[in-house]
Amino acid sequence: MxxxxxxxxxxxxxxxxxxxxxxxxxxxxxxKRKVSHITGLEVSLNESTMQINSEESHAVVFEFANRTDKRVIVLHPIVKNRTELFPISKRTSEDIAQRTSELKFLDQCGGYSQHVVTIDTGQNAHTALPLKEIPPELISRISKRPSILFSRKYFTLEYEVLYGKRWYKVSTNY
Structure with missing residues (x-):
């Protein structure tokens, strides 16, 4: 043999x-791997308030800014792996089995209803997440802290992006 x-x-x-x-x-x-960011697609967090069923609530606004040279499509952003330092409002929709909160983009009528948004070069798209309270150091610390080198302290933001002809799965720790 x-x-x-x-x-x-x-x-x-x-x-x-x-x-x-x-x-x-x-x-x-x-x-199929996940990347931590896409060069030129900036995600910034800002403190704000929003109304849910005519009740005012604290909120974190996620602003997606397209600084690339191509049109970008962002799909299905979710906040997952939340810690106790990031307390969401009781009125927030949440998958309690996976502890995830789905984010929807601001539409033309001023409501958060879009799962998908197309962002042209130089434009922005907004989504928000209601919180019970915003910790004082949350916004300033997140903007100064590089997420690539550190593990998650507050949450993980995941979304899909069509950039050019390629799909990317983005997962960033905050």
Whole structure:
């Protein structure tokens, strides 16, 4: 049997087939990975208030600013992995099984109803999340703290982006 395998170069074919499958798997995993940001797509947090059912509430506003040279489509932003330092309002919609809060973008009527937004170069899109209270250091600390080097302190913001012809899954710790 060993003579047959050596003569027919079967080990070489097996290595070639397994190698091709492994390269394909690694390429697929690389394309599905999450990135922490997209260069030119800036996400800033601001303190604000908003009304839910005619009741005033504290809120954190997420502003997506497109500083790229292409149109950007942002889909399904969610806040997940919240800590106790980031207390959301009881009136906020939340998936209690996964402790996630879905964010919706501001529409033309002034309500938060859009799951998808297209942002042209130089334009902004807004979404907000009602909170019980805003910790005093939250906004200033988040804006000064690079999220790439540090682990999550308050929450993780995840969303999908179509930039050019490529899809990206973005996951940023705050």
């Amino acid at each position: 060993i003579e047959f395998l050596s003569a027919s170069e079967m080990p070489n074919w097996i290595t070639l087939i397994l190698g091709a499958n492994l390269i394909g798997l690694l390429t697929w995993l690389w394309r």
